[in-house]
Amino acid sequence: MLQFIIRRFLWAIPVLFFVALVSFFLMHQAPGGPFDKDNNKKQVDGATLASLNRRFGLDKPQYVNTSAFQKLYDQGERNPLTLGRAYLDSQFFNYVANAVRGDLGPSYRQRGKSVQDIIFKQWPFSMRLGLLAMLFAVCVGIPLGVVAALRQNSIVDYISLFFATIGVSVPTFVIGLLVIIFFGTTLKWISITNNDWNTWRPYLAPGLVLGLSTMSFITRITRTTVLEVKRQDYIRTARAKGLNERMVITRHILRNALIPVVTVLGPALVDLITGAVITESIFSIPGVGKFFVDAIFQRDYSMIMGSTLIYATLVVAANIVVDLSYGLLDPRIRSQG
Numbered sequence: 001m002l003q004f005i006i007r008r009f010l011w012a013i014p015v016l017f018f019v020a021l022v023s024f025f026l027m028h029q030a031p032g033g034p035f036d037k038d039n040n041k042k043q044v045d046g047a048t049l050a051s052l053n054r055r056f057g058l059d060k061p062q063y064v065n066t067s068a069f070q071k072l073y074d075q076g077e078r079n080p081l082t083l084g085r086a087y088l089d090s091q092f093f094n095y096v097a098n099a100v101r102g103d104l105g106p107s108y109r110q111r112g113k114s115v116q117d118i119i120f121k122q123w124p125f126s127m128r129l130g131l132l133a134m135l136f137a138v139c140v141g142i143p144l145g146v147v148a149a150l151r152q153n154s155i156v157d158y159i160s161l162f163f164a165t166i167g168v169s170v171p172t173f174v175i176g177l178l179v180i181i182f183f184g185t186t187l188k189w190i191s192i193t194n195n196d197w198n199t200w201r202p203y204l205a206p207g208l209v210l211g212l213s214t215m216s217f218i219t220r221i222t223r224t225t226v227l228e229v230k231r232q233d234y235i236r237t238a239r240a241k242g243l244n245e246r247m248v249i250t251r252h253i254l255r256n257a258l259i260p261v262v263t264v265l266g267p268a269l270v271d272l273i274t275g276a277v278i279t280e281s282i283f284s285i286p287g288v289g290k291f292f293v294d295a296i297f298q299r300d301y302s303m304i305m306g307s308t309l310i311y312a313t314l315v316v317a318a319n320i321v322v323d324l325s326y327g328l329l330d331p332r333i334r335s336q337g
Helices: 002-029 048-056 065-074 078-086 093-100 115-152 157-171 172-184 201-229 234-240 245-273 277-282 289-298 301-329 332-335
Strands: none
Touching: 002 093, 002 289, 002 301, 048 234, 065 078, 093 301, 115 157, 115 277, 115 289, 115 301, 157 201, 172 201, 172 234, 172 277, 201 245, 201 277, 234 245, 245 301, 289 301
């Protein structure tokens, strides 16, 4: 098991590097830059723009610095480490080197703030929303899928599939607007404005809206896997041995049926916690998602890269935790690991 964990962590290194490379490439394909002139704001003159680019290292080549390498080589430098540092003295590799040390850099558009300060300040808001959404999705989705599978083709099965299909099909922004109109404007059950996001109560409505799609997906996949497992030969054998139905369901059906469900829970939890842009925008939640979208429009390179790397790191960590949890559900996987 220890070797498995080490292998997975080592595989995470090229994965994160590739994510950083793709994000950096796509980011620089968009026209403009973080300090370009904005017609709606005070104009930035050429000298100031050049000074800002030089200060933040945006005047260097994007990937490799061949000119610095050639300059040192022409001066007689032959040390491969010195030449290698000069060759990699570029925007991308300098950012990667700083990120490895835990420095995600300053925000180009928010003066005096680092990317870490911005993300970790807004993170609790997105985390509360994501945890509540996942709690709703798991606590409702798994039991609903199990009951629907155990009572296949009954009225309970049809009702659960009906609501699961609606949850997957209807966009989040439509459900969010309907909740605001019906529960906020008509019934006055929830507050639309002036919410104190440092408490849990304002997160109830957006949490249910955000978790509805995940809950529907979990319901459908749970129902499918339970239907598949309960038809296996070892389930018939367990019943033939005289085990009561409750023991058959909890110890034989659920433990095997939950493996595909656990597979999707890790990435789903990370996706919900890292910031649901649409839900946060509809309910005016000051989470990470809103700042990430603003960074894209403002070409805030360090904010985009930092948010993407943190998201990728959480996804990798969630997948490792999911793989480790397989051993708790299936002893055969534990012995093979």
